[in-house]
Amino acid sequence: MGQTSKKRGVGLEHWLVPQWPAPNTVFAYVTTRIGGVSKAPYDSFNLGLHVDDDADAVQHNRAQLSQCLPIDASPQWLTQVHGNCVIDALDDGVVREGDAAYIDKPGLAAAVMTADCLPVFFASKSGARVAVAHAGWRGLLDGVLENTLKRFPDAPQEICVWLGPAIGQCHFEVGGEVRDAFLQASTSKQGVAQAFRPSDTEGKFFADLYQLATLRLKAYGVCSIHGGGYCTYCDEERFYSFRRESRTGRFASVIGLLS
Numbered sequence: 001m002g003q004t005s006k007k008r009g010v011g012l013e014h015w016l017v018p019q020w021p022a023p024n025t026v027f028a029y030v031t032t033r034i035g036g037v038s039k040a041p042y043d044s045f046n047l048g049l050h051v052d053d054d055a056d057a058v059q060h061n062r063a064q065l066s067q068c069l070p071i072d073a074s075p076q077w078l079t080q081v082h083g084n085c086v087i088d089a090l091d092d093g094v095v096r097e098g099d100a101a102y103i104d105k106p107g108l109a110a111a112v113m114t115a116d117c118l119p120v121f122f123a124s125k126s127g128a129r130v131a132v133a134h135a136g137w138r139g140l141l142d143g144v145l146e147n148t149l150k151r152f153p154d155a156p157q158e159i160c161v162w163l164g165p166a167i168g169q170c171h172f173e174v175g176g177e178v179r180d181a182f183l184q185a186s187t188s189k190q191g192v193a194q195a196f197r198p199s200d201t202e203g204k205f206f207a208d209l210y211q212l213a214t215l216r217l218k219a220y221g222v223c224s225i226h227g228g229g230y231c232t233y234c235d236e237e238r239f240y241s242f243r244r245e246s247r248t249g250r251f252a253s254v255i256g257l258l259s
Helices: 055-068 137-142 144-150 176-185 189-194 209-220
Strands: 026-030 086-088 100-103 109-114 118-124 130-135 159-163 173-175 196-198 204-207 224-227 251-257
Touching: 026 118, 026 130, 086 144, 100 109, 100 144, 100 251, 109 118, 109 130, 118 144, 118 209, 118 251, 130 137, 130 144, 130 251, 137 144, 137 176, 137 209, 144 209, 159 209, 173 176, 176 189, 176 204, 189 196, 189 209, 209 224
Parallel strands: 086 100, 159 224
Antiparallel strands: 026 251, 100 130, 109 251, 118 130, 118 159, 173 204, 196 204
């Protein structure tokens, strides 16, 4: 991806840049926990205001993030509720409730925050439209990815997707009711069954968020799916993980269109 950055502020060198075939009009980053001012256990680039970190530290980190973006606007922040609502991103400083944000105007950006849930980036191959979604298992089941794709006027084959850092199957243990719910909602029973590996604990399974997301994206008609392979639980140096330590911060997945 041919994105550029003003490279103001400290921290950009620690961020992830998605490797996907998005056009040059699109920029996208995933922050890490490195490079901010938050104290332990939120050290150090926590971007979540809802986790009992010092608010001034979080606002400092958010300002630092904005300074690193290749546009002048601050990202649209969300109050995430593990739902399937998609909002239109604006640059008015208003925090909106939802779990995905859609952009079709240059000069705007949007962010979702995670600490085990799956961040999903979307970009039209035309380079005119982007979105980012927060997808835990509840959001996946309730259709947050499908609702995000519905906001695009493009055919699914004209949209590329990148799956960001989430908890890996190695540590994401869920109850049998979660597996049953996905099986009931899916037409690909075999694919869903393969996304759940039995745990040593009776009635528990280890779930593969990446596989579950990929199945739903493919069922919708998306062919260009990239990313995956991370584990926020295992990678303590770079990522926050709620499953690893419930009192922790949030990193951000940010996408936008160049002016």
